[in-house]
Amino acid sequence: MKAIACELPAKRGLPLSRFSIEELRRTVLSEGIVTAIGASTLWRWLDADALRPWRHHAWIYPRDPDFAHKAGIVLDLYNGRWRGRRLGPNCYVICADEKTSIQARDRCHPTRPPQPGAAMRVEHEYARRGALACLAALDIFDGKVIGHMAEKTGIASFDTLVRLVMDQEPYASAERVFWVVDNGSSHRPTTFPNRLATMYPNAMAVHLPVHASWLNQIEIWFSILQRKVLTPNDFADLTALADRIGRFIEYYNEQAEPFHWSYTRLQLNDMIHRLRQAA
Numbered sequence: 001m002k003a004i005a006c007e008l009p010a011k012r013g014l015p016l017s018r019f020s021i022e023e024l025r026r027t028v029l030s031e032g033i034v035t036a037i038g039a040s041t042l043w044r045w046l047d048a049d050a051l052r053p054w055r056h057h058a059w060i061y062p063r064d065p066d067f068a069h070k071a072g073i074v075l076d077l078y079n080g081r082w083r084g085r086r087l088g089p090n091c092y093v094i095c096a097d098e099k100t101s102i103q104a105r106d107r108c109h110p111t112r113p114p115q116p117g118a119a120m121r122v123e124h125e126y127a128r129r130g131a132l133a134c135l136a137a138l139d140i141f142d143g144k145v146i147g148h149m150a151e152k153t154g155i156a157s158f159d160t161l162v163r164l165v166m167d168q169e170p171y172a173s174a175e176r177v178f179w180v181v182d183n184g185s186s187h188r189p190t191t192f193p194n195r196l197a198t199m200y201p202n203a204m205a206v207h208l209p210v211h212a213s214w215l216n217q218i219e220i221w222f223s224i225l226q227r228k229v230l231t232p233n234d235f236a237d238l239t240a241l242a243d244r245i246g247r248f249i250e251y252y253n254e255q256a257e258p259f260h261w262s263y264t265r266l267q268l269n270d271m272i273h274r275l276r277q278a279a
Contacts, residue, residue, distance in 0.1 A: 001028050003052040005046055019044075019053040061275065064209035068272050071209055074180055075268060078140060078217070078261045082178070090175040094165060095218040096137040097182060098153045099225065102245075104129035111234050122232040129237045132227070134245055135161040135181075138218045143223055143256035147249050149242040158186040159199070166200045177203045179225040182213050220259055224252075 003165075005024055009016035016023060021023040021039050027151055028042075046053070066069065077093045080086055086092075105126040112121040135157055136147035146165050150157040171177050179196060181187040193205040206217055229248045 001033060001042065001045065002051060004028065005051050018056060021054070024053065056216075060211045062209065062211060062272075063106075064211070067212070068268060071212055071268055072265050073206060074215055075263065075265050077178055077180065077206065079264075081252060082176075088175055090170070090173075091178070091180045092171060092174050092176075093140045093180065094137045094157075094171075095140055095180045095216050096135070096161060096165075097131055097213070097216055097218045097222070097250070098158070098184065099134040099136070099222045100153055101131045102134060102230060102241065103131045103233060104238050104241040105233045106236050107234050111232065112199040120232075122234065125235075129235065131158065131240060132238055133198065134222075136218055136221065136249075137161055137165050138221050140217055140258055140261070143258040144253045145249050145256070147245075149245060152185055155186050155195075159195075162199060162203075163194065166203060174202055176220055179203060179205050179210065181205060181218060182208050182216060183210055209213075215263075217259055217261065221252075 001023065004012070004027060005019060009019055009023070012027065014023075014027070019027070021043050024046075025037060025039050025042055027135070028037065032129075076082065077087075082091070090199040106129050107123040108125040108127070109123040111123070114120050132151060133153045134147055134149055134151045135153070136145050138145050146161070146168075148161060148164060149257050150160070166177065177200070181192065182185055183189060186192075187207075189205075192207075196205045213219055225245070225248065229244055235244065
C-alpha cells in the first residue's frame with residue numbers, strides 16, 4: 001500500500017492527478033491487496049513514514065547550460081568574493097527586481113480587527129482600484145532597501161530605481177557596485193550591462209541563470225512585504241497602497257539587518273549533480 005501511495009495514479013489507469021486517503025483505500029480494496037481496511041488505519045500507516053501522497057511540490061528544471069557557473073558567481077558575491085578575491089571595503093552588492101501587479105482592493109465593508117475568540121474579519125467582496133509595481137533594491141551587506149512605486153514596469157521604471165540607488169552615498173563614490181538581477185525584460189543580459197555601465201561606470205550587472213530568482217535575495221524581502229503589508233489586501237486606492245509600502249520601507253530600514261544567507265557553492269554543485277543523475 002505504501003508503494004502504491006508513492007506512484008502516480010495514472011500508472012494504474014486512474015483518471016486522477018494524485019491520491020487521497022479514500023482513493024488509496026478504494027484502490028487497495030479493488031486490487032485485492034486487503035479484504036478490508038479503514039481510512040484511519042491507512043492514514044496511520046502512511047503517517048508513520050511521513051507519506052503525504054495528496055501533496056505536491058512544483059519545481060522547474062534548470063535549463064541554462066551555464067547554470068552552475070552563473071549561480072556560482074552570485075554565491076561568491078554573497079560571500080564577499082569576486083573572481084577569487086575578497087571584495088574591498090568600498091564595494092557593494094545590490095539585489096534588485098520588480099514585484100508586479102500589486103492590486104489595491106477596496107473592501108465593500110471595513111476590515112474588523114481581531115476580537116476575543118475571533119480572528120480578523122476581511123470582507124470577501126471588493127472593488128478593484130488599480131495596480132502598481134514595486135521596484136526595490138537590497139544592499140545585502142547592511143540589509144537596507146531602496147525602492148519606488150510605478151504604474152508599470154519597464155526600462156524607464158527600472159532605470160529610475162538604479163538612479164535612486166546610485167545617486168546617493170555610499171554607492172555614488174563606491175569603487176564597484178554589483179547589481180544582481182534576473183533576466184526580466186527591463187534588465188535583459190543583452191542590453192542592461194552596457195546601459196548600466198554607461199549610466200554609472202562603477203556599476204556592474206551580474207545576471208542570474210534563467211529560472212533562478214530564488215537566488216535573488218530581494219525576493220526574500222518581497223515575501224516579507226507580501227506577508228506584513230499586502231496580506232490581507234485592503235486599500236482604498238493606489239495612493240493609499242503606495243503610501244503604505246513607502247512607509248513600510250522606512251520602517252523596515254530602521255531595524256534592517258542583512259539576511260543570513262547559507263546556501264553555498266557546495267550545495268549548488270550537489271543539486272546540479274543530483275539533477276543530472278535524475279535526468
